[in-house]
Amino acid sequence: ATGDIEINCMLNSSKVPVEVVKYLIYHEMLHRKHHYHDKKFRYLEHKYPNYTSHEKFLDYDFGDYKLVY
Numbered sequence: 001a002t003g004d005i006e007i008n009c010m011l012n013s014s015k016v017p018v019e020v021v022k023y024l025i026y027h028e029m030l031h032r033k034h035h036y037h038d039k040k041f042r043y044l045e046h047k048y049p050n051y052t053s054h055e056k057f058l059d060y061d062f063g064d065y066k067l068v069y
Contacts, residue, residue: 003032016062023054 005028009050012020026048034041 020054
């Protein structure tokens, strides 16, 4: 593994809030030390400001967009 983070090109849309993308990068960076979504990972993940709204967007709202890329 190279340690690269790949992000779905659909996230490169003006309809996707920048903070959601920043949160996603933070989430993926946590995986460098914590490979699983264990208790420590979730603890650190939840430190990100407004993480619940970003998770909600990715889990529920993102699919509602008809994105053009």
